[in-house]
Amino acid sequence: MTSLYPPLPAPAAPVLPGPQAAGTQRAQSQAEDQNRQRLLLSCHLQDLLSAGTSEPVRRPLVTEKTHDAREPITPGLVLDARQSTRFAERSVRDPAERKASLRRVAPHLWEATQRTEPPLKEQPLLLLGDFHSAPKDVGAPGTSCRVVLWDESRRCFASHWPGALPPDFCSHSFDALMTHGPWEPLHSKKGQVTRETCWYVRKGCRCDYTYGIARVRAKRKQTQAFRAAMEILLEEVMRRVCPSLPKEAWPNCANLNLYTEAWQSVGWHADDESLFMGKDRDCPILSVSLGARREFWLALRHQGNCMDPQLKSIVEAQRAMPSAQFCSFQSSVLAPSSKGLCQKHCVHFVPCDVRNIESTSHDSVRARINVTWRWIREHKQRCPQHVEGTEQFFFESSGPPRDEQFFVHAWAGQCAMAWKLCDGCDHDAWRGGRNCVKHQNQWLCRLCYEHALSGAPPHQKVPRDRRRPRRPGLAVIEARAAAEEEFNNTGASRPDALQQLNPLSAAFFVPSYPQVVVTPMQIQQMQVLAELSRLADGRPGVSSSMAPAYQALAAGSFGATSSPTKVSYYPVPAPLQ
C-alpha cells in the first residue's frame, strides 16, 4: 500500500515547515507568470473565435492539467502573497454565486494573509504535536508524522501523525471506550442519528458541552471503567506526542464521537464554544482517532459568521490508515487547530464515507471513535473549577521562537481542482462533490487518485440501481417513526430482528418491521455484553441508545416483552439479487 500522502520532495533546510529556497520560489513565480500569460492568451483566442456568435464563452480560470501515473502530483505548497490572487474565493452568500464558486476550476488556495495575528516571536507558543521533535522509533512502520498546516499569519498550525499509537493499545482503548463510554445519540434536524457522543472532564470539572443546540452533560458519576480508559489513553498520547508538556498542563477535558455507520458525519463547523475561548486565545486541540478509516478536512472559513469553507483551501487528512485486512485498530493523532487560532479562521468537517465501490477493505469495520482533548479556559459559574478571569496555560508562554514560515499540505499540489462527484467513486462529500483533479481524462478525488497512482486496477463501480442507499430521507424517517408509534400503541409482537443480513448494507433488518435495523457491529457488541453479563454478576455499562436493544437481546427476542428497539434510523436497502 502506498503512503496516503505521496512523499514530499526533498525539502530545503530547515525540514518542514520551512520556506523554499529563494531560487525555487523565483522559478515558481516565473512559471506562474507564464501560466497566467498563456491563460490570458487562451481567453483572448476564445473571445476572437466566439465573436459574433451568441454562445456564451466559458473561460477557464486556469489551464487544466492532465496527469498520468508517471507524473505524480507533488503535494505540499508554499504560496507567496502575490500568487493566485485572481483565483481567490470570495465570501459568497448569494446562491447563484455560491454555485459558481462550486464550479470554479482552480488550484489549491490557502495563502498567507497580511498579518492578522501576533507572530510567534512576539507571542511564543509551545506547539503540541510538534512531531519533528518526536522520537523517531515510535509509530507503526510505514507511517510518518508531518506538519500539514503552518500559517503563522493567522496563528493556525496543524500536524498529523497516522499510526502514532501501537495497534494493540488502540484495540484495547477502542473496546473500552465503545463499551464504557456513556454514549448519547445526536440527531440531525431530520431526526437522523448523525453520531453518538460523550463528554469527559477531569479535575472535578462540572461543565457541560454543547454541540449546536444539543447539550452533553458532564456526568455526575463517570464510571470507573470509562475514567480509567480515558486516563490511560491520555497518558499514552501525551507520552508519545507531547513529551515535553508537564502533567499538570495536560488537557482537562475531552469530547468523544462514535461513528458506527459509514454515512455518519460531522458538518462544517468550528469548535468555538466559549468554554475554550478559541476565538480569542490560542486554543490547542489533540484529536485521536481510533477504528475505521475516515477523512478529516480543514479549510479556511468564509468571512462573517458563516461556517462555509473556502472550497479551494481544503486540506484533507486521512484519519487512521486503512490496512489490507482490517483497519479497526489503527490510530491517528491530529493536532488540527492544535494550537493557535484555527477555530477563529478555519472550519473543519468529517465527510461521510459512503462510496459506491464494491469490496472496499474498510467495509467490514465501519465504527470509528474520535477523542478530542482540549483545555477548558472559562469554567461555568456553577463549576467548582470556576475562577474569575482566565488561566494562562503553560504552552502560551513557552516555545522556541521561529522564523516566519508558511506551509500547507495540499494533496493536489498546484494542479487545478474542480468540485465534482469523483469519476472513480462518485463520492459526494459536501454539496454534490469534493475537490478532484484531472488524471487520464477522469476527474479523481484524492483517494481515487492515490489508488490510480498505486497501479492497482480501477475500482469496479456499482451500477446506479444497485448502489447502497444514502442517509434515509425525511419520508423514510417519518414512516418509520409512525410504524414505531403504532407498535407502541398496539403492543404487537415483534419478529426476529436477525432474520436477514443484507451483505451490501451489512445491516440486519426485519422486512415486516423496517424500523428495526441493527448493524453487525451493534449485534456483536450486544452479544459480547450478553456473554459478559452471563459470566459476571451484573451488566457492564452500555450505550444509552443500545440499552433497549441489549435488553431485548438478553431476553432472547426483540421487543416481544420490552419497549421497542429503536437503535437508530438506518437506511433499509433492497436486497441484492
Ligand SMILES: O=C(O)CCC(=O)C(=O)O
Ligand atoms: O470526529 C472527528 O474527527 C471530529 C469531531 C469534531 O470535529 C467535533 O466533535 O467537534
Ligand SMILES: [Fe+2]
Ligand atoms: Fe470539531
